[in-house]
Amino acid sequence: MTQEQWTAVDHYFTDLLVPPDPALDAALQTSAAAGLPPHNVSPNQGKLLLLLAQIQGARTILEIGTLGGYSTIWLARALPSDRRLITLEVDPKHAEIARVNIAHAGLSDIVDLRLGQALSTLPQIAAEGHTFDLIFIDADKPNNPDYFTWALKLSRSGSLIIADNVVRNGAVVDSSSSDPSVQGVRRFNELLASEPRVNATAIQTVGSKGYDGFAIAIVTTDQ
Secondary structure: OOHHHHHHHHHHHHHHHOOOOHHHHHHHHHHHHOOOOOOOOOHHHHHHHHHHHHHHOOOEEEEEOOOOOHHHHHHHOOOOOOOEEEEEEOOHHHHHHHHHHHHHOOOOOOEEEEEOOHHHHHHHHHHOOOOOOEEEEOOOHHHHHHHHHHHHHOOOOOOEEEEEOOOHHHHHHOOOOOOHHHHHHHHHHHHHHHOOOEEEEEEEEEEOOEEEEEEEEEEOOOO
8 A cells, every 4th residue: 555545435435425615625725824833633543533532521621732733623523512622732823823723613711721831730730620532642753751641631531532542643653763752752752551440452544644643542430
């Protein structure tokens, strides 16, 4: 199989199962026009996040890594109108574009976008007494172990923790890699494996975003 074939199959399923959506399409276009890196999830992956949040019956969601708000829109659409999604973004330009995209999707009243280093913002969120039904980790990979530690602190029994980009085009198996992102993901995966409070797995994916994968964990005990 080739990248061209993976992308064609992604487009096939997207055309069948992910109808065109003006707000989501505009979010991608606005982000690309502003020069944001093309690191957003694919449409199929966005739909998966929506379905997982709906299956979970999520009423509170935390997203670590907003970028242009594409995955934020997918996740926020799973929430009741009286609930909130908190999303964290370090880059002011990314946050500005995300706010435009979120507003265009009619979700400004649901989404609370917080600008700043996530490892500085997360203690503030904990001090506010928040716990979350679903936490999506999709930010700088070297800090994934710390994000997972905070995700546990901000969870309850039954919370779902999802992390993107855990395969790294297969490089995750290379223990000698000098790539900080690979090593961050490896440490994160090792924490998942050794943490008695979660039950976790990881799935490999191929498609328009290349070869990568998700880790999915359910918290099994209260903190």
